[in-house]
Amino acid sequence: MAESPNDAATPASIVDALKAVAGNPPKVRASFAKGWCVRGTYTPSDRAGEVTRSQSFTGPSRVLARFSVGGGNPSVADTNNLVLRGFSFKLGDGDHRSDILAESAPVHFARTLDQMLAFLEARIPGPDGKPDMAKVKAFSAANPETLNQANYVAARPLPGSFAGTTYWGVHSFPATNAENETRFIKFKVVPARGEITLTEDEARTKPADFLHDDLGTRIAAGNVRFNVMALLDRPGDPTMDVTMRWPDEDHREEVRLGTIVITGLEPDQACDASIFNPANLADGIGHPPDEIFAARRAAYAISLAKRR
Ligand code: HEM
Numbered sequence: 111m112a113e114s115p116n117d118a119a120t121p122a123s124i125v126d127a128l129k130a131v132a133g134n135p136p137k138v139r140a141s142f143a144k145g146w147c148v149r150g151t152y153t154p155s156d157r158a159g160e161v162t163r164s165q166s167f168t169g170p171s172r173v174l175a176r177f178s179v180g181g182g183n184p185s186v187a188d189t190n191n192l193v194l195r196g197f198s199f200k201l202g203d204g205d206h207r208s209d210i211l212a213e214s215a216p217v218h219f220a221r222t223l224d225q226m227l228a229f230l231e232a233r234i235p236g237p238d239g240k241p242d243m244a245k246v247k248a249f250s251a252a253n254p255e256t257l258n259q260a261n262y263v264a265a266r267p268l269p270g271s272f273a274g275t276t277y278w279g280v281h282s283f284p285a286t287n288a289e290n291e292t293r294f295i296k297f298k299v300v301p302a303r304g305e306i307t308l309t310e311d312e313a314r315t316k317p318a319d320f321l322h323d324d325l326g327t328r329i330a331a332g333n334v335r336f337n338v339m340a341l342l343d344r345p346g347d348p349t350m351d352v353t354m355r356w357p358d359e360d361h362r363e364e365v366r367l368g369t370i371v372i373t374g375l376e377p378d379q380a381c382d383a384s385i386f387n388p389a390n391l392a393d394g395i396g397h398p399p400d401e402i403f404a405a406r407r408a409a410y411a412i413s414l415a416k417r418r
Pocket residue numbers: 121124125128138139140141142145176177178196197198211212213218278279280281352381384385386402403405406409410413414417
C-alpha cells in the first residue's frame with residue numbers, strides 16, 4: 111500500500127500498472143483487452159419503473175455491447191480459468207444513454223485505489239517474465255480481502271460460453287424511481303438459458319479462441335438473451351466496500367429491469383472507437399459512492415488515449 115501521500119495511486123498510475131502486469135501490449139485496452147463487439151436490443155420489464163426512473167432502463171432501445179476476457183493480454187486463452195469474463199453494454203437513446211460494465215465475479219480485488227495499485231505492482235513480471243511469487247504471497251497475507259475475487263473465480267468451473275455466464279456490476283448504485291425514492295441496487299446480468307460451464311476434460315479439447323465461435327453459433331440460433339436484474343439493498347449493507355458482497359446477496363429480493371437480446375456480431379471498430387464509460391449513467395441511476403468507482407471515469411479515458 112502507499113506509504114506516503116507522494117506515492118498515492120492515481121487513475122494514470124493504475125492504468126500504467128495494468129499495462130505493466132500484461133507486459134505492455136500496444137494499442138489494446140489496459141483491462142479486458144480481448145473481446146468481441148456485438149449489437150442487440152433491450153426491452154424493459156413492466157416493473158423497471160419501481161426501481162429507477164432512468165429512461166435507459168424504462169424504455170426499449172438498441173444495444174451496443176462487448177463480451178471480453180479479463181486482463182490486459184489480448185492473446186489470453188479462453189480456457190484460462192483464472193481470468194474474468196466481461197460484458198459491457200450501452201443502452202438508451204438521445205439524452206438518456208447509460209453504459210453498464212459487468213464482470214463474472216460479484217466483487218472487485220481491491221477496496222481502495224492505493225490497495226489496487228499495490229496489488230498490481232506486486233504482480234508486475236520481472237526480467238524472467240514472471241511475477242515474484244514471494245511478493246504476491248506477502249501482499250495477499252497482509253491484504254486478505256484482495257483474494258476474494260480470485261477465490262470466487264477459482265471455486266467455479268470454466269465458463270463455456272459468454273451467453274451462459276452471469277455478470278455483476280459489482281458497485282452499489284443509487285437508483286431513484288419516479289416517486290423520487292432512492293435506494294442502492296446491484297446489477298446482476300443473468301443468462302436466460304442458464305449457466306454454461308466446461309469440465310476440465312472438456313476445456314482441454316477447446317481451442318484458445320473458442321468463445322468467439324460459440325458466440326457466433328448461439329447468436330445465429332437466436333438464443334443469446336440476458337435478464338438485467340436489480341438486487342435490492344437492506345439497511346446496513348456495505349455499500350462502500352467493493353471487495354465484499356452484501357449479506358445473503360444470493361437470496362436478495364430482486365427486480366427484473368429488462369431483457370437484452372444479442373442479435374449480431376459487430377466489427378471491432380464499433381466498440382474500439384470509444385469507451386464503455388462507467389460514469390455515463392442517465393438520470394435515475396447515480397454514481398456509486400466508493401472511491402474505486404470515482405477513479406474509473408479517468409482511468410477508462412486514459413486507457414482509450416493509450417490504445418489509439
Ligand atoms: C470494480 C468493478 C469493475 C468492473 C466490473 C470492470 C469492468 C470492466 C470491463 C467489462 C471492461 C471492458 C470494457 C470494454 O469491453 O470495452 C473494463 C475495461 C477497463 N477497466 Fe474496468 N472494471 C472494474 C474496475 C476497474 C477499475 C477500478 C479500474 C481502474 C481504476 C478499471 C480500469 C479499466 C480500464 C483502464 C479498462 C480499459 C478501458 C478502455 O480502454 O476502453 N476497471 N473494465
